[in-house]
Amino acid sequence: MWKKSHLAEKYGYTHLSAGDLLRDERKRPGSQYGELIENYIKEGEIVPVEITISLLKRAMDQTMAANSQKNKFLIDGFPRNEDNLQGWNKTMDGKADVSFVLFFDCDNEICIGRCLERGKSSGRSDDNRESLEKRIHTYLQSTRPIIDLYERMGKVRKVDASKSVDEVFEKVVQIFDKEG
Numbered sequence: 534m535w536k537k538s539h540l541a542e543k544y545g546y547t548h549l550s551a552g553d554l555l556r557d558e559r560k561r562p563g564s565q566y567g568e569l570i571e572n573y574i575k576e577g578e579i580v581p582v583e584i585t586i587s588l589l590k591r592a593m594d595q596t597m598a599a600n601s602q603k604n605k606f607l608i609d610g611f612p613r614n615e616d617n618l619q620g621w622n623k624t625m626d627g628k629a630d631v632s633f634v635l636f637f638d639c640d641n642e643i644c645i646g647r648c649l650e651r652g653k654s655s656g657r658s659d660d661n662r663e664s665l666e667k668r669i670h671t672y673l674q675s676t677r678p679i680i681d682l683y684e685r686m687g688k689v690r691k692v693d694a695s696k697s698v699d700e701v702f703e704k705v706v707q708i709f710d711k712e713g
């Protein structure tokens with residue numbers, strides 16, 4: 534199956550997933566945030582941005598320090614709420630431009646079904662119906678308004694993610710071909 538990270542690389546982007554960075558921090562021995570992160574994840578809530586933005590910024594800085602050409606990022610799963618957005622603006626003001634937002638739009642029940650399927654092997658503590666319903670609630674309450682805001686700025690590129698893996702891939706490729 535195609536991965537966002539491979540596709541991103543093909544177009545010169547480094548893929549950074551906010552959720553993956555939080556999960557890595559959660560399991561890092563000695564992390565002072567491990568328990569807090571786990572609680573937010575299980576409850577489908579959004580971790581305070583101070584934590585997430587410092588993980589993101591460090592990953593971006595490390596990537597660019599290793600190779601100064603690598604200054605394009607596909608940031609996955611961020612910003613998820615107003616707090617995320619404010620943290621981004623505060624930290625990245627004058628440092629980073631947002632070219633566009635990829636919006637994988639998908640019916641809630643289809644998402645839940647796919648994550649339950651993934652849950653058979655993912656080991657994720659939030660791939661269960663209870664957490665998934667909380668995540669949908671958070672999405673509708675806190676994330677949708679952020680997408681709407683970027684929509685009003687003309688920055689949203691929407692993909693119908695209820696379609697097949699191949700169809701979604703095709704559509705994302707079209708977007709990257711156009712946006713560069």
Ligand code: C5P
Nearest residue numbers: 551552573574577578579580610611613
């Ligand atoms: O994007 P992903 O499905 O990996 O996110 C899983 C969980 O990680 C979210 O439900 C949320 O608890 C946490 N998260 C967060 N802030 C983000 C991205 C993810 O708190 N920006």
Ligand code: MG
Nearest residue numbers: 550552609610
């Ligand atoms: Mg993710």
